[in-house]
Amino acid sequence: METGTLIFWGLLIGGALFVVGIYNNLVRIKHNVSKAWSNIDVLLKQRHDEIPKLVETCKQYMKFEQETLEKVMQARNRVAEARKSGDVGALGKAEGALRMGLGNLFAVAEAYPELKANEHFQHLQQRISALESAIADRREFYNESVNINNTRIEQFPDIIVARLMNFGPRELLEFSEAEKRDPDLGQLFNS
16 A cells, blocks of 8 residues: 555544544533433422422411412422423522522521421421532532533534534523522511
């Protein structure tokens, strides 16, 4: 074989291996995003299952706080709808509303010493708080995975393979500033 032919085949094989390497890395990154989302979904489902138990426990003591309990349940339902549809933007908004509702519920519960002393309430409060922390951790991991995905599909030469193979950007799970703020406890106790 001629030297020119060997160089041609070497470059062709090297180029093909390079493209395959990029493709495999993009597939790995895409699956990491999916895995990170699945981790969040499991935690959301666990919290989804705990909230009705908390509301039921609170109903026994909080006769005059039905509006607070209803807001928590409505927010829970919006989170479930967003989860099922896979709408990350709607989930971020619904999550913020649920977090605010739970914060309000726990703040209002402070006015009910018998409820605060209830062992079942304390267990549920701790369980939901632990799930909230785990969701925050998993959200951070998910957003990092999405950021890696979105960066890689925009970088050269990965962008060429990404466009040819239909790798697209993914949406970050974000909360608005209003939803991140702590509830106004003074307002809750004065209403």
